[in-house]
Amino acid sequence: MKEFLMIALGALIFVVVFQIAKASEYVSILKGEEKTRKQNNRINAFFLLGFLVFGLIGVWYCNELLYPKTLFPQGSASVEGEEIDSMMMITIILTGIIFFITQILLFWFSFKYQEKDNRKAYYFAHSTKLELIWTTIPAIVLAILIVFGLKAWFKITGDAPKDAIVVEVTGHQFAWEFRYPGPDKVLGKTNYKLYTPKNNLGVDFNDPASHDDIHVNTTMHLPVGVPVKMVIHSQDVIHDVGLPHFRLKMDAVPGIPTTQWFTPKITTEEMRKKTGNPEFTYEISCDQLCGANHFAMRGVIIVETMEEYKKWLAEQTSEYSNLFPEKSAPATNTTDSTAKQTAQVLETKK
């Protein structure tokens, strides 16, 4: 019933607007079309000026309202992100200047040079000098932006520092899995064909390097101030490790591992104090449409001090000992079904 009323109301407004519009057409014929046209011209020119003025106020107001909600007031949570933030500021300022100049000229010219009976348009077909000026200026501005941008780009996408902690990140519909290499600092080999619901990362437990690997899901712990290198995989469709607070992003592509490194510089605790938000959390958003629950593919990063991180790490047990609690010997001697299957798959692959 409510919907019906809404539709009826909408239709009514429609009819009223249309009747007014139709009537204005007859009025214009009565008044003289040329006269009405000129009157409309003045009204629209005035509106264009009004649009400029209110538009500029709106831009300012929108900024007042929404800037505090962006990530810039709290600063980048990673060392590398600082570069992106300063780059962003340079770009905002340069494009902002161009934006205001061109928009003001556009609407001001429209208002100022509206049709007047005593005005003759000025025949001005071209000027090589002017055209050279506005080819050169944008080219210089862009050259500046390109130089700064690429400097940051090569730094961020360059090789990770040697002392970086390695964490393997795996995305699948619709969750994140993390694998830490353990004391030996080497991740065990994986093969997607070894997947079982229990061994959901397809780890080859015949590889001794896998025996001390630690698996966790959803929440990733990182120490502050130490570079971390993420090795990113996907098991099914393309996902994306989105780290808005750290200003980074990298796709997870099935069959093609990618990497991304960064240095967290503010712990979760510090950020909670800084933002005054006790619920503040570093979140990993999936930034590549990956299916029906894409919007719920949420991960969490807890950045903590080195002591806290080491304590947390010491509390974790390796996936191998979780899956094979009775074993300490190498998997080749085992009769456990998972390991057996592992061996079989590897056999058939050869």
Place this chain on the structure above:
Amino acid sequence: MSSVATVQHAGVHEVHHEHHHHETFISKYVFSQDHKMISKQFLVTGIIWAIIGGLFSVIFRLQLGFPDTTFPWLEDLLGHWAAGGKLKPEFYYALVTMHGTILVFFVLTAGLSGTFANYLIPLQIGARDMASPMLNMLSYWFFFLASIIMFASLFVQTGPASGGWTIYPPLSALGDASSGAVVGMDYWLVSMAMFIISSLLGGLNYITTILSMRTKGMSMTRLPLTVWALLFTAILGVLSFPVLFSGVILLLFDRNLGTSFYLSDIVIAGKILPNEGGSAILFQHLFWFLGHPEVYIIALPAMGISSEIISVNSRKPIFGYMAMVGSLFAICTLAFLVWAHHMFVTGMNPFLGSVFVLLTLLIAVPSAIKVFNWLTTLWRGNIRFTPGMLFSIGFVSLFISGGLTGIFLGNSALDLHLHDTYFVIAHFHIVMGVASIFGMLAGIYHWFPKMFGRYMNNTLAYIHFWVTIVGAYLIFWPMHYEGLAGMPRRYYDYSGWNSFKMFAGLNEFISFVVIIVFAVQLLFVFNFFYSMYKGRKVTNQNPWQSNTLEWTAPIHPGHGNWPGEIPEVYRGAYEYSKDGKEFIPQNVPVGEEETKGH
């Protein structure tokens, strides 16, 4: 109409003669080979698609703006896709996908190029019709076929394609990955294949016609900028659509024949797939090799239309004609060399990324030239604010706003933060979505009197313009801030996220504005169809006092366009306010300005 028919008889023209005698309802309105009728077919089909695509955005904006509210009427409309009055995520994504596909391809490619290339090319260059009217007709009917198939996919049990308009595999390749990929995706791909054929048939025709059928005296440097823009658009389409075609065919193979072009190392729904060695990134290269030129396929006609309308209504020549043509050419060339800027975060080689940064930001130079030239055209003009002119000014404003944010996204370092956030949504909706819609609407308002011999209602047009431009900025401007906060696009619900839930109020506001703007578009649609039959009749052959050739044709041009000889051209298209004459049409011989010009 009878007077027109007699005039047509006077024009002794074989092609036209032959048609005149067999003209039935079917040959005149359905399987017409007259470029003007085909153009109207494209336009009306485009408008119908725009209503559908716009409606979809209203429905998914309801979910985004009011995630906790249920709308019982949605269940009546969509059945089990909105059980209990709340949209299901699967169908939310299907709507997002269809909205993008429809608006990008069916409205802003076929609806825009199809309409104006067909209508304006022969009339503005002085030709009786397209080089191949038959292929031209087929171009529309392949588009129609594509439309029918895409429309049918909306009614498939498992829903239409839902992997985004970019249809990245494996999501679009595997039925286990999303419900839209069960069958809906096959419809999408077949429809797109038909669409590409349509686009190629049209494009080849436009290029051939422009290059070889210009009237006497119409040298390339005398062409109106609309024709130049449509020429470059056609070239872009002809060279890039075949690449998407191959991408589409390979995806069809992967889906149905067990090939592994795009698939490798996949475990889905607990099943280990045998596919190995494919690359999901390969598809993105193939897709964006079309996808990026596609952006310019959409934008260039709008630029051409706006250039023409701004010049006519400022009563001034377009400033820097050659620079305008040169910048169109530069944009057209660079458009082929920047596709991978959509892929900065796919793990591409950083050096390769840097090359694409350089080439991408280069596009800003010709774009800036165009903007400054439009501004200079307005400077010291004597401006008439017809609805077409207002939409053209709106186009320039939006093109500036959206173009500048491209400088952020084209810089790979910033893209690391902004990629796939609302910043991207704001950027491309402003610069290619709304701006091009403005170009299209400007064109419709400007050439409606030529197309239908009647005027649209001005009051409705002004209401339409002002609500639309204010609404467009209210919708998309705040989205930049959401993007700067890292808010990802294509989320069904943000309430579960600490980082993004503070935008709930803003999302509600945006959705509210979307509904108003959509309602006003319906006002335009009504104005369009009403005026077609009941609008004020055009009595002046050249109502805008324009120089181009289409206004030398009769008010109701018949098949063949000019009853007698095709007019000969003696001058460029933009001689406004030259030597004290307000305008000098192109067909006025040198030395005879006094008699014909004002």
